[in-house]
Amino acid sequence: MSEMKKYTASQAEEKRKAGIRRAVTGFFLALWAVIVLFPFYWMVLTSLKSYSSYNSEYIPKLYTLSPTLQNYRDAFTAVPLGQYFLNTLIFTVITTALMLVVTVLAAYAFARLKFPGKNVLFTLFLALMMIPTELVIITNFVTITDWNLRNTFPGLILPSVASVFYIYLLKENFEQVPEDLYLAAKVDGTSDMRYLFRVMIPICRPTIVTITILKIIECWNAYVWPRLITDNQAYFLVSNGIQEIRENGFGRENIPAMMAAVVVISAPLIVLFLIFRKRIMEGVSRGGTKGA
Amino acid sequence: MERETDKMKRADLKPFLYLLPAFVFLGIFMVYPLFDVLIYSLEEGYNSASQTFHGVGLYNYRYVLRDPYFLSALQNTFILVIITVPVSTGLSLLISLGLNSIQKFRDFLQTVFFLPYVTNTLAVGLVFMILFKKTPYSDGFVNLIIQFFGGRSVDFIEGPYWAKMTVICLYTIWIVMPFKILILTSALASVDPMLYKAAQIDGTSRLRMFFRITLPMISPMIFYLIITGFIGAFKAYSDVVAIFGVNLNAAGMNTIVGYIYDMLYGDSGGYPSFASAAALILFVIVLTITVINLMVSRRNSSSLKGGSYE
Numbered sequence: 001m002s003e004m005k006k007y008t009a010s011q012a013e014e015k016r017k018a019g020i021r022r023a024v025t026g027f028f029l030a031l032w033a034v035i036v037l038f039p040f041y042w043m044v045l046t047s048l049k050s051y052s053s054y055n056s057e058y059i060p061k062l063y064t065l066s067p068t069l070q071n072y073r074d075a076f077t078a079v080p081l082g083q084y085f086l087n088t089l090i091f092t093v094i095t096t097a098l099m100l101v102v103t104v105l106a107a108y109a110f111a112r113l114k115f116p117g118k119n120v121l122f123t124l125f126l127a128l129m130m131i132p133t134e135l136v137i138i139t140n141f142v143t144i145t146d147w148n149l150r151n152t153f154p155g156l157i158l159p160s161v162a163s164v165f166y167i168y169l170l171k172e173n174f175e176q177v178p179e180d181l182y183l184a185a186k187v188d189g190t191s192d193m194r195y196l197f198r199v200m201i202p203i204c205r206p207t208i209v210t211i212t213i214l215k216i217i218e219c220w221n222a223y224v225w226p227r228l229i230t231d232n233q234a235y236f237l238v239s240n241g242i243q244e245i246r247e248n249g250f251g252r253e254n255i256p257a258m259m260a261a262v263v264v265i266s267a268p269l270i271v272l273f274l275i276f277r278k279r280i281m282e283g284v285s286r287g288g289t290k291g292a
Numbered sequence: 293m294e295r296e297t298d299k300m301k302r303a304d305l306k307p308f309l310y311l312l313p314a315f316v317f318l319g320i321f322m323v324y325p326l327f328d329v330l331i332y333s334l335e336e337g338y339n340s341a342s343q344t345f346h347g348v349g350l351y352n353y354r355y356v357l358r359d360p361y362f363l364s365a366l367q368n369t370f371i372l373v374i375i376t377v378p379v380s381t382g383l384s385l386l387i388s389l390g391l392n393s394i395q396k397f398r399d400f401l402q403t404v405f406f407l408p409y410v411t412n413t414l415a416v417g418l419v420f421m422i423l424f425k426k427t428p429y430s431d432g433f434v435n436l437i438i439q440f441f442g443g444r445s446v447d448f449i450e451g452p453y454w455a456k457m458t459v460i461c462l463y464t465i466w467i468v469m470p471f472k473i474l475i476l477t478s479a480l481a482s483v484d485p486m487l488y489k490a491a492q493i494d495g496t497s498r499l500r501m502f503f504r505i506t507l508p509m510i511s512p513m514i515f516y517l518i519i520t521g522f523i524g525a526f527k528a529y530s531d532v533v534a535i536f537g538v539n540l541n542a543a544g545m546n547t548i549v550g551y552i553y554d555m556l557y558g559d560s561g562g563y564p565s566f567a568s569a570a571a572l573i574l575f576v577i578v579l580t581i582t583v584i585n586l587m588v589s590r591r592n593s594s595s596l597k598g599g600s601y602e
Binding site: 021022025026028029032033035036037039040042043046055056057058059060101102103105106108109110113114115118121125128131132134135136137138139140141142143158159161162164167192217220221223224227228238239242243246247253255258259261262265266269270272273274277280281284285 | 306308313317318320323325326328386393394403407410412413414415418420427429431466469471475478529537538549552553557567571572574575
């Protein structure tokens with residue numbers, strides 16, 4: 001009898017402990033969620049406050065009762081935000097498209113085609129993954145300057161096209177497609193190119209979508225290379241644009257308008273992320289680290 | 293017969309045609325620069341206008357290693373690395389453990405925690421700056437919180453060194469957490485639940501389970517994160533620019549990568565030789581630390597394996 005009581009008592013104790021643990025866990029997870037989300041909330045909130053009301057708040061309010069879209073109007077009219085946006089769009093689309101062509105062709109050659117020295121070549125190729133951008137960017141800067149491509153789209157795009165990591169990722173995926181399919185297609189007289197487009201690409205679409213999205217994120221956030229290669233505002237990408245707004249701004253320190261620009265710049269990627277959430281997270285966990 | 297050999301030749305060439313675009317791009321923008329940067333770093337007194345130099349040697353390295361700007365950049369980078377790598381790795385481990393222990397809201401929280409990864413570093417850095425900045429109008433949000441808890445407000449953006457360092461560490465941690473949480477939650481999820489069940493039947497305490505099962509099982513991933521964390525933190529640059537602006541030397545907050553770009557371009561630029569020497573010094577530092585990490589992880593994983601046989 002007493003043993004029974006002891007048993008239920010320890011069980012209750014155990015339950016209480018689990019409850020506390022859950023509460024503590026929940027609290028800290030919620031706290032981190034607040035820390036992550038707060039800057040986003042703050043930028044949207046500030047972008048909706050008028051210039052005068054923002055500057056009159058010694059203690060900034062956590063809400064606003066008179067939201068205004070004036071800052072968004074200023075962001076597009078007082079500074080060439082639309083131009084930055086368009087430049088980034090052009091840069092992202094062309095770079096990603098070229099990257100896809102280069103990557104698909106190279107991955108296909110390494111995965112399916114047979115040629116002498118393939119393994120040696122592929123090993124050398126992988127070794128390139130270890131080379132940091134910082135090491136090659138100096139020469140690339142000189143090269144692009146020598147080619148008179150500063151402040152042009154080709155100058156921005158060309159060095160960003162080839163990515164060893166994406167070729168590696170796609171090659172791994174291509175290799176999972178059964179070789180029998182390839183041999184059967186050969187017997188039928190299908191050309192390599194046709195096989196690539198009719199069979200390989202459709203089967204490996206998920207990986208191709210993943211690398212496309214990762215590249216888009218990379219392009220949208222590009223800062224260092226564009227900064228080195230453009231000093232003409234007409235070719236600024238959004239990252240350089242926001243830096244320009246920060247340094248020279250709206251003629252005066254107009255923080256609400258700056259925040260409106262930040263919201264406009266951040267929104268496309270966040271929308272893209274919410275649509276392709278699973279795919280992006282899977283792709284990143286397979287080896288993407290945040291590039292500068 | 294002739295047509296046959298012709299066909300053979302074409303078949304031999306074809307793979308190289310597929311590889312050609314990749315080879316051209318990588319050759320021009322990755323392989324050639326690799327040799328070129330070495331040559332630059334050894335050319336003494338290189339003049340970018342006339343493209344001439346007057347000697348070959350280690351002068352550029354000596355110059356860079358004595359340049360006070362480089363030394364301060366080196367110091368800043370090391371402090372940043374030493375603080376952010378352990379803190380972000382530890383914190384992400386705690387958060388991942390928390391995430392793995394709940395069912396409700398798990399998907400939602402995972403999505404939220406990943407958000408900083410898909411943001412523009414420069415843009416959100418501006419928000420951080422505003423939150424920490426002290427202006428004539430307002431002490432800024434963070435300072436108001438500090439005052440609320442009875443502290444004294446500090447100018448985090450233009451104030452004392454440690455205050456600036458705090459902001460940049462916090463922002464760096466905020467930026468790198470999503471990747472670490474993502475990797476660790478999937479590592480934790482892949483630990484075989486049978487291991488825990490068996491330990492539970494044996495009446496093993498939670499803490500013991502964590503150190504005896506969880507940690508050994510996910511230790512390869514932790515080491516992976518530490519290595520990539522070191523590499524990433526040593527290359528800190530755009531997050532620092534986002535907070536302190538382009539002129540990092542004036543702010544006393546330059547990093548090694550920042551020093552390289554300053555030497556290359558801008559008001560203080562035009563010295564590709566010094567930039568190359570600094571880039572190679574950075575490369576050697578990162579390589580050394582990666583090798584040390586790999587050696588430690590090798591030894592640790594073998595000792596852990598040995599332990600499990602006891």
